[in-house]
Amino acid sequence: MPPLEPSDLEPRPLVDAETIPADWYVDARFHDLDRVAVLARSWQLVGHASQIPEPGDLLCLTVAGEPILAVRGEDGRVRGFFNVCRHRGGPLALQDGKVSALRCHYHGWTYALDGRLRGVPEMAEVQSFRREDFGLVPLTLVEWEGLLFVCLDDAESNPADLWGDIPGRIAPQSLARSSFVRRVRYEIGCNWKVYVDNFLEGYHLPIVHPELCKLLDYRRYVTELGTAHSLQFSPFLDAGAGSPYRAGDDGADGRAFYYFLWPNTMLNILPGRLQINRVLPLASDRTEVHFDYLYEDTGSPKAEARIAADIDYSDRVQQEDVEICELVQRGLSSRAYQRGRFSAKRESGVHHFQNLLRAAYARAVDAETKRADIG
Numbered sequence: 001m002p003p004l005e006p007s008d009l010e011p012r013p014l015v016d017a018e019t020i021p022a023d024w025y026v027d028a029r030f031h032d033l034d035r036v037a038v039l040a041r042s043w044q045l046v047g048h049a050s051q052i053p054e055p056g057d058l059l060c061l062t063v064a065g066e067p068i069l070a071v072r073g074e075d076g077r078v079r080g081f082f083n084v085c086r087h088r089g090g091p092l093a094l095q096d097g098k099v100s101a102l103r104c105h106y107h108g109w110t111y112a113l114d115g116r117l118r119g120v121p122e123m124a125e126v127q128s129f130r131r132e133d134f135g136l137v138p139l140t141l142v143e144w145e146g147l148l149f150v151c152l153d154d155a156e157s158n159p160a161d162l163w164g165d166i167p168g169r170i171a172p173q174s175l176a177r178s179s180f181v182r183r184v185r186y187e188i189g190c191n192w193k194v195y196v197d198n199f200l201e202g203y204h205l206p207i208v209h210p211e212l213c214k215l216l217d218y219r220r221y222v223t224e225l226g227t228a229h230s231l232q233f234s235p236f237l238d239a240g241a242g243s244p245y246r247a248g249d250d251g252a253d254g255r256a257f258y259y260f261l262w263p264n265t266m267l268n269i270l271p272g273r274l275q276i277n278r279v280l281p282l283a284s285d286r287t288e289v290h291f292d293y294l295y296e297d298t299g300s301p302k303a304e305a306r307i308a309a310d311i312d313y314s315d316r317v318q319q320e321d322v323e324i325c326e327l328v329q330r331g332l333s334s335r336a337y338q339r340g341r342f343s344a345k346r347e348s349g350v351h352h353f354q355n356l357l358r359a360a361y362a363r364a365v366d367a368e369t370k371r372a373d374i375g
């Protein structure tokens with residue numbers, strides 16, 4: 001456990017609060033703490049149901065250092081498992097794809113899509129070995145509006161706290177109706193919390209994204225806080241034809257919803273489009289970010305042009321964020337910086353995230369204290 005000042009774990013009102021200490025972004029011990037106390041105990045987005053419509057379709061992912069998979073069974077149900085063979089730890093899946101059974105890539109033990117161990121080559125003479133004792137280790141998986149979430153350990157929050165009333169807020173748009181089109185991956189030289197902090201405020205828009213800022217009505221840009229999510233909302237200004245930032249063809253209002261779901265999922269919702277960001281810590285100063293693009297209309301030639309323009313535009317905005325996040329990581333690593341303050345008008349989302357983080361660390365400290373008392 002890294003050193004934690006009790007005063008840093010205490011939440012304070014936004015107008016009076018300091019940011020979390022620089023060590024939390026820099027010290028490798030916090031990378032380990034984030035894995036066990038934050039990522040393993042929260043709801044992690046595996047993907048969207050449209051990616052695995054048929055039995056045998058599977059998604060695999062590494063979350064908090066753990067290989068996991070989600071697969072649709074013969075009964076149509078999606079199940080989550082650790083992607084770890086019960087023989088000697090081999091992998092069942094190396095990439096997203098389609099399978100008729102889950103066959104280990106080491107010695108070929110084979111599991112049914114519901115996780116039961118079926119085929120075990122050359123094990124006939126082994127004593128007291130029962131196949132039913134060696135099924136894949138399951139993960140708790142919940143599906144909401146087509147989004148599939150798993151939890152690696154005991155969840156510390158009710159999954160419904162993550163989404164609150166998002167469907168009502170974004171109606172008539174629907175997350176469930178979107179279909180997956182493409183993933184773009186970025187590797188960034190910063191701590192994952194730098195990337196999340198940066199996502200959670202529009203304060204940097206005029207300086208870092210002057211072009212995007214011209215498309216959004218910055219004066220009407222607001223942040224709303226939920227239990228385990230927050231929303232940044234902005235109406236569009238009048239964007240030109242071909243821009244992803246324009247009203248829907250069906251006459252839907254031009255507005256952007258930027259949702260953050262604790263601790264590392266983002267849903268960026270524009271008319272007819274859902275872009276999901278998944279923020280995966282690789283090391284204290286390296287982060288992988290996935291941009292998954294989903295659309296309501298994917299087939300028409302007009303849709304194809306729009307999708308290409310959207311992905312291209314998002315990539316330009318992302319490059320601006322990558323550059324500033326990497327520079328901020330350098331600043332946070334400097335001996336000159338310890339803690340900062342918040343703009344009460346523009347950074348309530350960052351404060352909200354950092355308080356959820358303080359609470360997760362405080363629970364880890366409590367658990368450690370209890371273990372030490374028992375010991």
Ligand code: FES
Nearest residue numbers: 085088090104107
């Ligand atoms: S580790 Fe999977 S079959 Fe040996």
Ligand SMILES: [Fe+2]
Nearest residue numbers: 198208209321
């Ligand atoms: Fe940004």
